Amino acid sequence: VTDQAFVTLATDDVYCQGALVLGQSLRNHTTSRKLAVLITPEVSSGMRSVLRSVFDEVTEVDALDSADSVHLALLQRPELGVTFTKLHCWTLTHYSKCVFMDADTLVSRAGAVVMFVSVLDVFFSNWATADIGKHLPFIYNLSSSAVYTYVPAFNHFGRDTKVVHFLGATKPWNYKYNLQTKRVMQDGTASGSFHQLSFLALWWNIYSASILPLLEKFQKMEESE
Ligand code: UDP
Ligand code: MN
Numbered sequence: 406v407t408d409q410a411f412v413t414l415a416t417d418d419v420y421c422q423g424a425l426v427l428g429q430s431l432r433n434h435t436t437s438r439k440l441a442v443l444i445t446p447e448v449s450s451g452m453r454s455v456l457r458s459v460f461d462e463v464t465e466v467d468a469l470d471s472a473d474s475v476h477l478a479l480l481q482r483p484e485l486g487v488t489f490t491k492l493h494c495w496t497l498t499h500y501s502k503c504v505f506m507d508a509d510t511l512v513s514r515a516g517a518v519v520m521f522v523s524v525l526d527v528f529f530s531n532w533a534t535a536d537i538g539k540h541l542p543f544i545y546n547l548s549s550s551a552v553y554t555y556v557p558a559f560n561h562f563g564r565d566t567k568v569v570h571f572l573g574a575t576k577p578w579n580y581k582y583n584l585q586t587k588r589v590m591q592d593g594t595a596s597g598s599f600h601q602l603s604f605l606a607l608w609w610n611i612y613s614a615s616i617l618p619l620l621e622k623f624q625k626m627e628e629s630e
Contacts, residue, residue: 409502410439410461414491416468417445418452422578423508423571425616426608428459430511433611439500443493451627455619466493482574509571513607569604577608584613 411431415424421444428440441462444453448465456463469489477483494505571577581590589605 407437407439408500410441410497410500410504411436412441412443412494412497412503412505413508414443414488414493414505415448415456415508416487416490417447418449419578420508421448421452421456422612422616423510423576425455425459425619426577426611427506427508427511428456429611429615430513432459434512438504441497441500441503443490445487445490451623454623454626455616458619459616464493464497466490466496469493506568507570509576511569511608511611513569513604569607571604571608577605577612580605580609582609582613587613 413424413427415421424442428442431438431440439461440459441464442456442460443464443466444456445466445468447468448456453463467490468487469492470487474483477485491505494503497503582588583590587606587610589602589609
């Protein structure tokens with residue numbers, strides 16, 4: 406099924422960290438679909454090299470902005486204007502089917518189904534057993550911070566596969582992680598539940614085991630140039 410793809414978006418090197426963890430999590434589940442990432446001109450050349458080692462296709466697109474500063478201010482998320490850039494997904498016409506996933510998601514086979522919508526911290530979606538009819542198509546959901554659609558294209562991963570979505574202003578890469586103890590360090594204000602912490606630990610496991618070595622390798626290559 407090389408004419409189908411998982412697609413994500415990263416408009417800067419920070420969101421690229423999320424895209425890389427998502428891409429790696431899909432690789433870990435040995436997907437037969439292609440992995441594509443949309444980037445904007447801001448993404449550094451070093452980061453592009455790292456992206457190319459995880460994704461099949463890295464496509465530069467222009468940033469689209471909703472310029473809806475009033476509503477985004479209400480959400481206290483001014484950066485979300487650029488999420489309209491994901492509309493470029495429709496230009497990947499060489500695929501018959503694309504599944505768009507936010508860069509702050511990952512796929513996991515472990516854990517129980519839990520939802521943290523309203524606090525907007527972690528959204529854990531059970532795509533394989535969920536009633537798809539209850540979800541909105543993602544196109545209707547661009548500015549929403551609640552439910553995203555993951556269509557049955559995912560079913561080949563098996564029934565127990567889950568999507569973890571780290572909704573909200575604080576993303577996994579905003580936390581500190583102790584590489585020795587393999588623990589996510591909490592600041593005093595975070596009131597993380599056990600599940601939230603285990604998802605964060607999952608993200609950081611993939612990041613430290615698979616992504617950090619890639620970033621370090623390409624950094625060394627750039628330094629020696
Ligand atoms: N995004 C991006 N750069 C930004 C903000 C968002 O590339 O500055 C992309 C990224 O793929 C991200 C998606 O747009 O996952 C949606 O934004 P975000 O996940 O931050 O929104 P939330 O899920 O918290 O509503
Ligand atoms: Mn998101």
